[in-house]
Amino acid sequence: MNKNLQSILNKYGSLKEPFFFTISYDLSQFYIKPLEELPSDIKFEINEKISSKLSHKESLVKTPISFDKYKKSFETLQNHIKEGNSYILNLTAKTRIETKFSLDEIYEKANAKYKLKFFDKFVCFSPEKFVEIKKNKIATYPMKGTIDSSIENASAKILGNIKEMAEHTMVVDLLRNDLGIVANKIKVEKFRYIDKINAGDKKLLQVSSKISGQLDENWHAKIGDILTALLPAGSITGTPKKKTVEILKENENYDRGFYTGIFGVYDGNSLNSCVMIRFIEKDEEGNLYYKSGGGITCDSNVEDEYKELIDKVYLPF
Template sequence: MPSSSFLNLLCPFDDLDVAFILQRLSSLTGCVYLANNNMPVIAFSPVSYCIKKSNFKALHYVRDHQSEYTQTALQDLKSFIDIDLTKNSQNFDGFNGGYIGFFDYNFSANQQIHNQHRQQPTFFLGQYLTFLRLENKKWIFYSTEENAEEIFNQINFLIFQKPTSSSLFSMMTPCQPRWDKTQYLHAFEQVQEYIQAGDCYQINLTQEFTAKTIGNLLDTAQDLWKLTNAPYAGYLKIDDFELLSCSPELFIDFESERKIVTKPIKGTMPRYVDSILDKQSKQILKSSKKDQAENVMIVDLLRNDLSIYAETGTVKTPKLFEIESFNQVHHMVSEVTATLKADIHPVDVLLSALPGGSITGAPKIRAMEIIEELEGTPRGAYCGSMGYFNFDGTGSWNILIRSVQKYQDELSVWAGGGITIASDGEAEYQECFDKVSAILDLLNTWYQPESSDKKSES
């Protein structure tokens, strides 16, 4: 484990937005951003990292050196993750040096069911000793590396140098649903048949929206983050793969003294400009017995998942059916807390709990099997998790909903919701668009038919 002695310096670019800084640092390996619920961090150039692409073996990289990392199972990642649970160096909230990355939905589900993967990175985890953290509206440079001052000078040079020309982001096709309404309703009816047969009692049925693109997805980031104002936003670029999170949902917070917190979202109603309509929409959600039933199913699932690792009697539900309002929707949110047993490694908790119950259904394994059968294509990063661990085991991981992934020229956005026996197909179909239509509308402003036609002709 590296020394905890930091070089910390005030950065001379406080007035620059996150996307601009990321664009200037994008040439650095593993450039990543986490909004982290108003504790933003930008990290880059990990000293080592693990990555897995599709069905290939995981690879372990050390700067300027690549070697095969043979332990590929999720539980064996602990041999890469150097966490000291006896170390209590955390004297503030947020990232303090450690590991940042993501696990995609299909990679996580594959630990329990047989499924397909997208042809793109399925997990990435880097060890970061150098990062920028926003404190009191000022970006502070932190590093425990020996050449920290050299790195500081390098990032200042990159941020203030004249940018090299690059292909601006544009869409060759509009972002449209892969399913039409008839196909969605057919899948919905199949879910209902499984529920009636007793296979499951909730399935999170989702659908994909796709487009052909050129350029860097990062060009859209600042507009998307401003639109959604999401507390668990983020960005990661790995070669020709980009992941842009606009997620409102926390999966697990790993706090000091072995406390963990999870806040499942289940239940959605649209926002309205008209304050009266908006208040009515919020009240409908608050009093919805159907949404409460869906929410409590997932709360029970998460309580069960966490109880395996928690001290007896510590699993609590301090908040149930609370309504939280975001830019486009109101959500029903509950909270489950627990205290981990003294000998439990937090990495075990995260990896065994993924994918999150709020985006699978219940019972989880059968729900994932039905999702694999019905959805028709792998989710990829959507419904996976992005976040960090500090070296002392504290950390925070989101659920990757309201997120955009781009691999090569393929852009993908997903939306869906929990289906129970009480669900209405038409309403569930509309809920997909309530959740994602604002993101789609914004993305489609980068679609220029005339430019696309000229590109095709050439």
């Protein structure tokens, strides 16, 4: 646990000072700044009512991890599942991409609920809310399960898929337990509802649930305690969380950094945040890498999971 991160968040919350925050996957890096002091080269937008309509298609040149390399990691995770070390693990990788657009242009054109351009380092256009706090009520929205909407009866197929049901249920159970650490009266308000997501040259259906709980009146002064207790997000790690994070660190062969971390805003009254998926990062040489992944269970098929990892590499224009 990062005590410095915790104390800074608690301080701004206790003062009811509106602020922006972003926190890396492993909580080792963070950036917190009062909204009135936010630099112009950090841009963000939260727009939860967006159209799923695609205006035009933009292609990307993708150079993903090789299937053999991915398969090796996949098989290692399957062995861990068989040994009872984990039940679901969110395996991710980075894909080299080429596009005619700059990070600024991608940010401006992206159609997403949550958008962030962080200096000239990365851009994120996430569909996945992390936690929202309003009037002492906290809610989280785990997203787990993806299908191409062009597949016949796509909605019925993903909702009726036993593997997808098991995967989603495990994540919902994990998030219920996580919320129980910081809140009372935990309940699943919506279980497995579908969102339509722009995915470049196609639309994806993604399955989410809503879980909520009640916080104490003085939650503002405990924002740091709340967020650090819930991080990293269960939907992009797995269960049991601590052991799963260790296994993923050994097998992903790259540093996630801010990818699958969170960003959000506290306005003095409420808090809204997202999980940073759909993420493009620029390295020191100017190369662009798109980081993506998906949940692995005992029923997962390696070819399908590899395809999903690549399908999630897109520009949401």
